[in-house]
Amino acid sequence: MTKSPSGQIDHVLTEDRLFPPPAEFTQKAVFSTTDQYQEMYKRAAENTDDFWREEALEHLHWFEPFSEVCKWNPPHAEWFVGGKTNASYNCLDRHIDAGRGDRAAIIWEGEPGDTRTLSYSELRREVCKCAEGLKQLGVGVGDVVSIYMPMTPELAIAMLACARIGAVHSVIFAGFSAESIVDRNNDAGAKLMITADGLYRRGKILPLKKTVDEALVKSPTVQHCLVLKRTGQDDVAMTEGRDVWWHDVVDTQAGEIAAEPMGSEASLFILYTSGSTGKPKGIRHTTAGYNLWAKRTFQWVFDHREDDVYWCTADCGWITGHTYIVYGPLSAGATCLMYEGAPNFPAEDRFWDLVEKYKVTILYTAPTAIRAFIKWGDEHVDKHDLSSLRLLGSVGEGINPEAWMWYHKKIGGERCPIVDTWWQTETGGIMMSPLPGITATKPGSCTTPLPGVVPAIVDETGNEVDDHHGGMLCIAKPWPGMLRGIWGDEDRYADQYWSMVPGKYLTGDNARRDKDGYYWIMGRIDDVINVSGHRLSTIEVESALVSHPAVCEAAVVGRPDEIKGQAIAAFVSIRDREPDEALRTELKMHVRKQIGALAQPDDLRFTASLPKTRSGKIMRRLLRDIASGNEIGGDTSTLEDYSVLAKIRDED
Numbered sequence: 001m002t003k004s005p006s007g008q009i010d011h012v013l014t015e016d017r018l019f020p021p022p023a024e025f026t027q028k029a030v031f032s033t034t035d036q037y038q039e040m041y042k043r044a045a046e047n048t049d050d051f052w053r054e055e056a057l058e059h060l061h062w063f064e065p066f067s068e069v070c071k072w073n074p075p076h077a078e079w080f081v082g083g084k085t086n087a088s089y090n091c092l093d094r095h096i097d098a099g100r101g102d103r104a105a106i107i108w109e110g111e112p113g114d115t116r117t118l119s120y121s122e123l124r125r126e127v128c129k130c131a132e133g134l135k136q137l138g139v140g141v142g143d144v145v146s147i148y149m150p151m152t153p154e155l156a157i158a159m160l161a162c163a164r165i166g167a168v169h170s171v172i173f174a175g176f177s178a179e180s181i182v183d184r185n186n187d188a189g190a191k192l193m194i195t196a197d198g199l200y201r202r203g204k205i206l207p208l209k210k211t212v213d214e215a216l217v218k219s220p221t222v223q224h225c226l227v228l229k230r231t232g233q234d235d236v237a238m239t240e241g242r243d244v245w246w247h248d249v250v251d252t253q254a255g256e257i258a259a260e261p262m263g264s265e266a267s268l269f270i271l272y273t274s275g276s277t278g279k280p281k282g283i284r285h286t287t288a289g290y291n292l293w294a295k296r297t298f299q300w301v302f303d304h305r306e307d308d309v310y311w312c313t314a315d316c317g318w319i320t321g322h323t324y325i326v327y328g329p330l331s332a333g334a335t336c337l338m339y340e341g342a343p344n345f346p347a348e349d350r351f352w353d354l355v356e357k358y359k360v361t362i363l364y365t366a367p368t369a370i371r372a373f374i375k376w377g378d379e380h381v382d383k384h385d386l387s388s389l390r391l392l393g394s395v396g397e398g399i400n401p402e403a404w405m406w407y408h409k410k411i412g413g414e415r416c417p418i419v420d421t422w423w424q425t426e427t428g429g430i431m432m433s434p435l436p437g438i439t440a441t442k443p444g445s446c447t448t449p450l451p452g453v454v455p456a457i458v459d460e461t462g463n464e465v466d467d468h469h470g471g472m473l474c475i476a477k478p479w480p481g482m483l484r485g486i487w488g489d490e491d492r493y494a495d496q497y498w499s500m501v502p503g504k505y506l507t508g509d510n511a512r513r514d515k516d517g518y519y520w521i522m523g524r525i526d527d528v529i530n531v532s533g534h535r536l537s538t539i540e541v542e543s544a545l546v547s548h549p550a551v552c553e554a555a556v557v558g559r560p561d562e563i564k565g566q567a568i569a570a571f572v573s574i575r576d577r578e579p580d581e582a583l584r585t586e587l588k589m590h591v592r593k594q595i596g597a598l599a600q601p602d603d604l605r606f607t608a609s610l611p612k613t614r615s616g617k618i619m620r621r622l623l624r625d626i627a628s629g630n631e632i633g634g635d636t637s638t639l640e641d642y643s644v645l646a647k648i649r650d651e652d
């Protein structure tokens with residue numbers, strides 16, 4: 001093997017399995033022929049303005065028409081310039097106006113087992129009441145509202161209420177610390193904070209309001225705090241003049257407020273994502289383009305039909321919850337299941353219990369959850385009837401082919417297509433994914449770009465790489481759902497996403513395209529391992545490890561090596577076997593057999609768990625520090641469980 005040119009990644013693991021969509025699925029699908037997709041793709045690429053004009057006119061409500069489809073002044077895009085719409089109107093009023101107000105919008109189940117169903121009409125009433133309450137608290141167009149809430153319907157209601165009056169929401173995942181809330185409140189200049197007394201997690205109550213109280217002492221811009229009573233514990237301190245109860249301020253309103261016509265480019269929300277170091281970035285999305293992208297990608301990828309019960313297991317604290325619990329499915333008039341709690345409470349079969357109980361037809365979850373289910377054992381799945389499912393989705397990380405196979409067989413009963421959706425907080429919605437009625441899937445590949453998405457894979461000089469290698473994944477044209485900036489930091493926006501490859505959006509991921517034009521995400525650019533001049537992708541080595549029956553989860557990183565430049569260190573969590581020297585050798589040899597000597601891990605450590613972000617992504621950067629014997633550097637505020645790091649060190 002020759003050394004890879006700079007910026008290119010060696011592709012070492014092959015995957016030949018192919019799963020065509022079941023004929024029965026294709027018959028009724030939104031996309032039922034490849035020609036249909038190709039025509040649409042071509043039109044979006046070549047007649048971009050006409051394509052998106054028609055899409056926007058048909059799929060959004062316009063209070064005032066737009067005069068220009070896309071104004072592209074790199075790196076700044078404006079979409080549907082001059083138009084006025086409202087995301088809450090598109091999610092609610094449109095369906096009610098069309099006589100579909102009685103349809104269930106949200107079916108919710110709390111962790112303790114309490115349930116609630118809200119029709120579109122009921123949801124609008126609640127959203128309006130909340131919007132009226134917000135106005136009473138002095139919130140208006142352009143004001144930022146921080147939301148730190150449990151996964152109750154009120155979280156979606158609060159988001160939509162902000163949208164209704166033109167306020168900008170900034171949802172902060174309810175597992176973040178007071179310090180993280182302070183950073184976000186101050187960066188955004190939040191005027192109001194919405195929270196709850198507490199939330200249920202694995203049977204315990206987490207006192208959210210206490211954390212918020214700590215944060216508000218250092219959040220000078222926040223004038224009021226609106227508090228939902230969720231758990232009803234009685235030691236909730238309310239600060240006179242600042243804190244008010246939801247039941248006093250929201251429930252008492254009439255619930256009739258009209259949606260505010262908002263400019264297409266008015267900010268809809270900010271969502272903070274952590275860079276690997278440095279302070280979190282407030283990714284800014286705007287109204288019309290984002291809303292359209294959320295709706296159309298939902299309809300295309302999830303093949304939505306009238307009778308579906310759709311369940312996205314993400315939290316609204318992440319972009320997946322924003323786009324595929326709230327704005328996408330509700331704009332499309334879908335019925336969404338929303339669940340408050342942990343997947344293993346009261347037992348490891350909670351998800352399957354929910355699927356059976358609510359006859360879920362579409363399930364959208366993350367590889368980290370799938371790997372946990374595999375680890376917990378098939379018996380939890382076997383207890384339940386999952387025959388209502390017709391489509392499965394995955395998002396958040398690459399899915400190792402063996403985890404894909406388990407999902408396909410065990411959850412999908414070999415009849416449900418899997419949509420492995422690649423996208424980012426910044427992209428607003430799904431960018432690459434199979435279309436379930438027409439795309440033959442390959443385990444581990446997010447397959448092909450959606451209409452409007454023009455990917456380019458480049459090396460460090462910005463030239464496109466050939467199909468045998470991987471390189472940096474960029475997007476060559478603006479699309480309606482793209483981020484419009486980083487809140488309060490224009491320079492960082494241009495620098496981070498647009499400076500390395502001029503004129504193209506830099507995703508920060510590596511990818512390769514195979515001979516069939518399918519894309520394979522190869523992990524973050526920063527995570528590439530350079531062994532003797534060969535640049536290896538983390539996911540390929542990890543997937544080779546996970547293909548061994550004893551391995552549940554694996555993370556590989558590079559550590560400095562005098563001879564090779566970098567050596568490969570693997571961290572592996574196993575099931576059904578004792579960790580011993582024999583298994584260590586067996587796993588190293590397994591990788592050697594699957595990929596080759598080059599990729600054989602030099603170090604292999606067994607560990608009970610891997611360090612992950614709060615949204616479930618493996619944090620390789622921290623493992624890199626451990627493997628290299630360095631102090632752990634950078635920002636660790638997004639780490640889910642700090643004790644995992646200490647344990648990995650002890651296990652050493």
Ligand code: WTA
Pocket residue numbers: 273318319320394395396397398399420421422423424425426446507508509521523524615
């Ligand atoms: C990774 C989540 C491989 C990727 C929607 C991306 C994936 C980052 C996939 C964005 C996938 C997400 N296959 N990798 N299907 N989906 N990623 O902002 O590295 O939380 O850049 O958005 O997750 O994460 P974010």
